[in-house]
Amino acid sequence: MSKQNSTTPLIEIRGLTFSRGERVIFDDIDMDIARGEVTTIMGPSGTGKTTLLRLIGGQLRPDSGSIRVDGEEVTTLSRRALYQLRKRMGMLFQSGALLTDMTVYENVAFPLREHTKLSPSMIRNLVLMKLEAVGLRGARELMPSELSGGMARRVAMARAIALDPMMIMYDEPFTGQDPISMGVLVSLIRKLNSALGLSSIVVSHDVAEATEIADHVYLISNGKVVEHGTPEQLNNSTSPWVKQFLKGEPDGPVPFHFEAGDYLDDLLEGPADAK
Amino acid sequence: MLSKVQQLGRSTISVLERLGRGFLFFIQLIAALPNVVTRAPLLVQQLYSIGVLSFLIIFVSGLFVGMVLGLQGYYTLIDFGAEESLGVMVSLSLVRELGPVVTALLFAGRAGSALTAEIGLMKATEQLSGMEMMAVDPIKRIVAPRFWAGVISMPLLAAIFSAIGVVGGYIVGVGLLGIDAGAFWSQMQSKVDLTEDILNGVIKSIVFGVVVSWIAVYEGYDAIPTSEGVSRATTRTVVHSALAVLALDFMLTALMFGE
Numbered sequence: 084m085s086k087q088n089s090t091t092p093l094i095e096i097r098g099l100t101f102s103r104g105e106r107v108i109f110d111d112i113d114m115d116i117a118r119g120e121v122t123t124i125m126g127p128s129g130t131g132k133t134t135l136l137r138l139i140g141g142q143l144r145p146d147s148g149s150i151r152v153d154g155e156e157v158t159t160l161s162r163r164a165l166y167q168l169r170k171r172m173g174m175l176f177q178s179g180a181l182l183t184d185m186t187v188y189e190n191v192a193f194p195l196r197e198h199t200k201l202s203p204s205m206i207r208n209l210v211l212m213k214l215e216a217v218g219l220r221g222a223r224e225l226m227p228s229e230l231s232g233g234m235a236r237r238v239a240m241a242r243a244i245a246l247d248p249m250m251i252m253y254d255e256p257f258t259g260q261d262p263i264s265m266g267v268l269v270s271l272i273r274k275l276n277s278a279l280g281l282s283s284i285v286v287s288h289d290v291a292e293a294t295e296i297a298d299h300v301y302l303i304s305n306g307k308v309v310e311h312g313t314p315e316q317l318n319n320s321t322s323p324w325v326k327q328f329l330k331g332e333p334d335g336p337v338p339f340h341f342e343a344g345d346y347l348d349d350l351l352e353g354p355a356d357a358k
Numbered sequence: 359m360l361s362k363v364q365q366l367g368r369s370t371i372s373v374l375e376r377l378g379r380g381f382l383f384f385i386q387l388i389a390a391l392p393n394v395v396t397r398a399p400l401l402v403q404q405l406y407s408i409g410v411l412s413f414l415i416i417f418v419s420g421l422f423v424g425m426v427l428g429l430q431g432y433y434t435l436i437d438f439g440a441e442e443s444l445g446v447m448v449s450l451s452l453v454r455e456l457g458p459v460v461t462a463l464l465f466a467g468r469a470g471s472a473l474t475a476e477i478g479l480m481k482a483t484e485q486l487s488g489m490e491m492m493a494v495d496p497i498k499r500i501v502a503p504r505f506w507a508g509v510i511s512m513p514l515l516a517a518i519f520s521a522i523g524v525v526g527g528y529i530v531g532v533g534l535l536g537i538d539a540g541a542f543w544s545q546m547q548s549k550v551d552l553t554e555d556i557l558n559g560v561i562k563s564i565v566f567g568v569v570v571s572w573i574a575v576y577e578g579y580d581a582i583p584t585s586e587g588v589s590r591a592t593t594r595t596v597v598h599s600a601l602a603v604l605a606l607d608f609m610l611t612a613l614m615f616g617e
Binding site for chain 1: 493
């Protein structure tokens with residue numbers, strides 16, 4: 084499926100800068116996402132992890148810098164070429180993003196019907212295989228509204244692998260899941276990655292699960308890559324920020340208190356309308 | 359003072375930007391027509407939910423509007439001994455004005471608001487983004503079939519409204535108030551012109567169909583993806599559509615029937 088040499092990274096990000104209005108989301112960051120690995124991108128909420136996935140998928144254009152996916156420069160691709168590239172990318176949204184007016188079966192069949200001319204019986208076989216892979220073959224007649232959050236994400240996974248992509252991007256796959264669903268998703272991401280020879284990018288701030296499945300971890304904050312390496316390397320990091328993030332400590336380099344003036348002065352000042 | 363000028367400038371630029379985006383969006387909808395034609399089942403599905411499901415409200419409203427026209431027309435015309443012209447009055451009022459205008463207003467309230475809410479919610483729940491990431495263009499797959507279904511439905515619904523309205527006028531005028539049925543129909547037949555009256559009414563309803571459907575799908579597609587954003591977009595669809603229909607109606611009437 085991949086066009087490039089298997090030793091080159093699947094995704095190469097160089098000098099990426101992206102802002103929303105005055106706010107700089109990414110400030111000249113570099114990243115490599117290796118082929119065949121599960122790469123986890125972690126960072127505090129609102130740090131731009133989902134934005135990074137949208138930049139890789141070409142849904143957003145950066146202010147400057149380069150994003151190469153399997154050798155193709157996403158930032159300058161035409162719409163048609165971008166759509167061709169996206170056929171080789173799967174993406175799992177936080178909400179699942181299933182089409183609510185279609186059954187589970189129709190949802191998984193959707194990309195096959197849109198992009199292939201396969202016969203209905205072939206599509207049926209493929210859909211059942213994909214649903215079996217995520218353990219939901221028996222739920223094929225259900226509507227998305229009848230699924231739990233974890234089941235919706237598994238259906239979305241089946242849909243994401245329908246076209247046998249080279250990579251899958253997972254946006255916060257563990258958020259709001261009970262321990263069993265979380266365990267199922269963790270195991271599925273790992274199994275799909277090795278069984279289908281995929282490359283996976285998992286955006287998450289669930290430290291335990293994200294490090295459990297990751298081959299490589301990037302930590303980003305304030306528009307920069309703070310640290311990256313294998314989970315072991317990160318656990319052994321001496322950086323106070325990395326320690327605070329991985330151990331979930333409430334205070335440290337990221338302060339508990341939002342920046343404010345003197346506490347006593349503030350209390351003595353009285354309400355603004357009393358002036 | 360300076361800040362007010364700045365604010366005015368910002369608002370103006372923002373409105374112009376939105377208009378520009380809306381116009382480009384409209385071009386995309388027109389360009390998607392071949393795609394809509396080749397994928398007829400998607401269009402038929404939308405014709406059903408936008409057109410067929412609007413039938414009841416159009417039928418009932420048309421009947422009552424026709425009945426009210428019959429009643430009011432009778433009380434006015436009888437003072438001049440011209441109550442037998444009731445058929446002409448009712449039919450001209452309907453095909454020239456009330457049919458296209460009231461249908462467009464009802465359509466904006468019933469189908470337009472539903473279109474905006476549906477597309478807006480699809481955006482809020484990342485269904486549109488999900489489609490883009492599956493290399494499926496949501497404008498071609500989701501928005502364009504809805505837009506063209508609206509454009510096709512409007513003149514048909516307006517025709518149904520006018521026809522039912524005439525029946526309503528007949529029920530009141532002939533059935534209840536005792537006007538001669540022959541005079542009611544024959545005067546209508548001789549005075550209502552196919553091109554001057556009916557065709558102009560059809561043109562109006564097509565224009566309203568384009569404008570209301572465009573506003574509805576654009577407001578949904580451009581909605582802020584939150585519950586409040588979708589709610590505001592839905593309100594804007596109804597308000598902007600109503601204002602656009604009434605303003606366009608005046609302009610079209612002046613163009614079509616002005617000396």
